[in-house]
Amino acid sequence: MKILSRLFTFGLFFVLSAQVSLSAAEVFRLGIIGTDTSHVPAFTKLFNDPNAEGDYQKLEIVGAVKGGMPDNESSWSRKDKYAEEIEPLGVTIYETIESMLPHVDGVLVESVDGRPHLEFARPVIAAGKPLFIDKPMAGNLWEVIEIFRLASEKNVPIFSASSLRYSAGIRKIREDSPLGQTHGVEAWSPCSLNEHHPDFYWYGIHGVETLFTMMGSGCVSVSRTSTPNYDLAVGVWADGRIGSFRGIRAGTAPYGGVVFGSKGVDFAGKYDGYKPLCDEICRFFLTGKAPFDSRETLEIMAFMSAADVSKSRNGAHVTLESVIEESKNLTVRTFNVKLTNEGRITLDGKSVSLEELTGALRKPNDKTYYRVILENCSQLEGEALAPVLNGLGDAVLVRYVY
Numbered sequence: 001m002k003i004l005s006r007l008f009t010f011g012l013f014f015v016l017s018a019q020v021s022l023s024a025a026e027v028f029r030l031g032i033i034g035t036d037t038s039h040v041p042a043f044t045k046l047f048n049d050p051n052a053e054g055d056y057q058k059l060e061i062v063g064a065v066k067g068g069m070p071d072n073e074s075s076w077s078r079k080d081k082y083a084e085e086i087e088p089l090g091v092t093i094y095e096t097i098e099s100m101l102p103h104v105d106g107v108l109v110e111s112v113d114g115r116p117h118l119e120f121a122r123p124v125i126a127a128g129k130p131l132f133i134d135k136p137m138a139g140n141l142w143e144v145i146e147i148f149r150l151a152s153e154k155n156v157p158i159f160s161a162s163s164l165r166y167s168a169g170i171r172k173i174r175e176d177s178p179l180g181q182t183h184g185v186e187a188w189s190p191c192s193l194n195e196h197h198p199d200f201y202w203y204g205i206h207g208v209e210t211l212f213t214m215m216g217s218g219c220v221s222v223s224r225t226s227t228p229n230y231d232l233a234v235g236v237w238a239d240g241r242i243g244s245f246r247g248i249r250a251g252t253a254p255y256g257g258v259v260f261g262s263k264g265v266d267f268a269g270k271y272d273g274y275k276p277l278c279d280e281i282c283r284f285f286l287t288g289k290a291p292f293d294s295r296e297t298l299e300i301m302a303f304m305s306a307a308d309v310s311k312s313r314n315g316a317h318v319t320l321e322s323v324i325e326e327s328k329n330l331t332v333r334t335f336n337v338k339l340t341n342e343g344r345i346t347l348d349g350k351s352v353s354l355e356e357l358t359g360a361l362r363k364p365n366d367k368t369y370y371r372v373i374l375e376n377c378s379q380l381e382g383e384a385l386a387p388v389l390n391g392l393g394d395a396v397l398v399r400y401v402y
Contacts, residue, residue: 028059028285031104033097033120034067034111035083036075039134039274043108044086046278055282061108063092063100067120069113072196078112097123106130106285114201115139118147125150125158130288132281133160135209136201137297141305142327148294159290160297162209164189164255166276169269173214179261184242185268187211187257191231191247199311200304204231204247208300210257211235214268215243217296221317222303224310233307236317298324335361 030047032040046052047061064086068079083093094100097120101107107124109117114136124131131151137160138144151158164170173182189207193199200208212219219235226232231247257268280291302320305327309318337357338346345352347360 028106029063029104030059030061030285031094031100031107032061032064032086032091033100033107033109033124034079034113034116035064035086035093036066036068036079037082037110037112037134038078039110039112040064040082041085042274043110043278043281044089044091046275047282048089048091055279055286058286059282061086061089061091063094063103065094065097065100067111067116069111069115069196072113072194074194075111075113101127101129104129107132108281109133113139114197118143121147121158122150125154125156128154128156130157130285132284133158135160135162135205136197137301139197139201140327141301141323142330142332144298144301145324145327148298157284157288157290159284159292159294161277161280161291162206163274163277164206164210164271165213166280167255167269167272168276169267169272170210170213170257171276173259173268174216177259177261178263179259179266180263182214182216182241182259182261184260185211185214185257186244186246186260187214187268188246188248188253189255190253191249193249198305198308199226199231200233200245200247200307201301204245205300205304206255207245207247207257208233208304210255210268211243211245212296212300212303214257214259215241217293217299219243219299219303219320221319222306222310223315223317224307225315226311231307233303233310235303 032044034040044061047056047059049056064083066079066083067075069075087093092100092103094103101123107129109120109124109131111117111120111134115138117133117136117138121131121133125147133147138147147158150156173179173185187207187210189204189210191200191204191207192202194202215235215237218238220238222233222235224231224233229248229250231249232244233247234242234244236242255271259266259268284291299320302324306318306320306323309323310316336346336348340346345354345357347357352360
């Protein structure tokens with residue numbers, strides 16, 4: 001669509017005489033996985049605007065796979081709506097990731113639910129395509145580590161970020177602060193919770209990323225105080241600085257922060273929307289270079305995971321190193337569960353009864369970390385399979401992969 005728009009500006013005669021010398025390869029083609037977030041139409045309108053300037057003229061979103069998590073209303077209820085919005089913008093909707101990959105040069109994982117991000121990333125990385133993953137990078141810390149491991153093995157460029165990272169006032173503190181050396185930061189954001197994610201992964205990540213963007217990496221521990229409507233997570237950095245995140249679930253819940261600098265104390269500036277992040281995504285795909293070190297993303301995710309542990313320990317300080325090491329040392333067992341169109345259940349490709357599935361998945365004394373993948377489960381709702389999977393407990397992470 002973007003190429004045709006350019007050609008028509010030169011007139012039909014030029015198109016016929018030149019026999020369309022431009023090819024699709026001259027525009028970097030992008031594909032989206034997960035159409036269940038408002039980021040999808042917002043990003044597509046920026047990338048596919050024929051009148052856009054600069055790097056946006058060099059890229060175009062050409063394909064998408066819906067995805068969607070049926071046990072998460074915030075995901076499942078929106079996947080069709082946003083897919084319909086982007087089709088008129090020149091985006092082809094594909095049934096599977098594998099069918100889309102030959103038609104794109106890079107991929108944006110946009111699924112609002114972080115749990116399927118690892119499974120979405122696997123085929124993209126295997127195909128060697130550069131990959132941007134929207135927040136949260138994954139559904140837990142082990143998966144974040146695994147995504148980075150896979151990308152490193154294949155030498156595939158990858159990065160993940162909240163749009164708050166690139167708001168001008170926040171970015172300036174990181175790059176050229178008028179307040180001098182940053183001694184500390186208090187950041188805040190909305191912090192609604194989702195039962196399928198660690199507490200801060202769902203929405204608090206915006207404020208946590210604001211904190212780390214201005215403080216930089218180097219946080220060693222975090223303690224958290226939590227009440228039904230508010231959270232306060234206080235991090236201690238290796239150099240003795242202190243930074244905090246306040247998560248808000250009641251009253252006014254803006255984005256923002258206060259910076260304590262060597263030359264003064266002031267607010268960090270306002271949220272600038274999606275475009276600054278999309279500008280950075282453009283540069284990432286065109287250069288093949290991540291805009292910042294992946295270790296900082298890992299630290300952000302570890303901060304949020306450690307905050308959950310601190311909450312369970314009544315606010316005790318929890319080191320980021322401890323939660324990272326625990327995640328690295330998990331033994332992961334994968335069960336591929338499928339509900340067929342005929343209503344049969346298969347476990348790792350073999351037909352099983354509901355009782356056999358329950359026996360295989362429920363190990364009361366087994367501390368192993370489980371991951372359950374369901375494929376083709378659009379009939380899940382109302383089926384007897386649902387209560388079994390929903391009752392597996394905190395040791396089990398359920399995946400719905402389409």
